[in-house]
Amino acid sequence: MGATDPETRYHHGDLRQSLIDAALKLIAEKQDAKTLSLREVARRVGVSHAAPYRHFADKEALLAAVAEEGFHILTRHLQESMKPLEDDPLGQLQASGVAYVKFAIAHPSHYRVMFSALQPNNPNYPALNAAGDEAFAVMVGAIAHTQTLGLVKPGDPRQLARITWSLVHGLAMLLIEGQLPLTDSEVVTTLAQQAAAALVYGLRQDIQGN
Amino acid sequence: MGATDPETRYHHGDLRQSLIDAALKLIAEKQDAKTLSLREVARRVGVSHAAPYRHFADKEALLAAVAEEGFHILTRHLQESMKPLEDDPLGQLQASGVAYVKFAIAHPSHYRVMFSALQPNNPNYPALNAAGDEAFAVMVGAIAHTQTLGLVKPGDPRQLARITWSLVHGLAMLLIEGQLPLTDSEVVTTLAQQAAAALVYGLRQDIQGN
């Protein structure tokens, strides 16, 4: 029947994306990604408990899709944070670090799914891996840029990016897990800026050690 | 009956610790902490599936005990890494960072339970929180020590410790999650040393910014 009401149609129309959205909302409502129930997601969307299996091989595949979407959003945030500072590469590097942490704090559940719900480099999810690489590439590019201007010591930019990533990722994780006091957003920004500044100074090329 | 064979006794004798050990082994065998089944732990220990409830309120409480044990081990590792460098506080700081990452790599499953299996600061697990604080205190102490000698810029040592912790925690997480290439242990140590060195330089007090 041609009823336009999506609630009563046999075919949903865009079930795949609806499942991803519902999963994300449910994870955000509870604080926990691992207690997410596939049946509850289906219920929320108004579909039978087995319907998701037409779009995802299993529960993990749905989480992978959620994570992939998160990496795309993160990439966009990083890029936008760097835009207004195109004449200040070191500032760009620091700004992207702050933007990274801010993304994690703004979307903690999404961030958790991205990093602690499933192990990476899983060949079953090439799109997820590509999305993660894409975000990482933004950092590598920012560092490489500072290097060409002699602002940061030479060396494989990916190696330096790994260190940078470790710092912001660790900060983000500890913050959203509540291991660090997260009072107001100003304090967080300050902490992120301090951390980024410390690392940027440590990576300068005019220092003697290493 | 007084049979000395622990296998056939009605009372296990030390079931609580046996459950913790078995849980840890099972988590290590699979790579996954969240697929751990309480019933499987009980099976492994040779006890009925409801027996664990005499020692732990629920599955989460068992994981909390596993995590607590991990923090005690981590604290010991950190302290021992610093011992041979008592006349070199900056070296101690760097060494403890490397030791931190090495612990995580040596016991990835344990580390995962410690940080991503349950949310911290949960008042239900005061012993777990205390164990975490204990490990954090080692870092704070190391930083405070460098500050009293004027090797690191002044300021709340806990704030600087948070930044340091973020770096090592992020590095550890990315390494054990496979997000960073973990070829051999030398490469890892080098990366950890570079990261620690960069941060230590960034935290020096003779730099101008921040």
Place this chain on the structure above:
DNA sequence: GCCGAATGTTGACGTTGTAAACATCTAATT
């Protein structure tokens, strides 16, 4: 208009976490 493929539903199975009722052992008091 027909028909195969895509999409959704129903029912089933084994596993899990957890509670309740029951059984057995340990230890302290007498």
Place this chain on the structure above:
DNA sequence: AATTAGATGTTTACAACGTCAACATTCGGC
């Protein structure tokens, strides 16, 4: 040494879950 209360372990039961197989409905191309 016998009793007995509490600690510890077992059995049974239930609802929820992930997933599969069989079936129903709808869509798109011929």
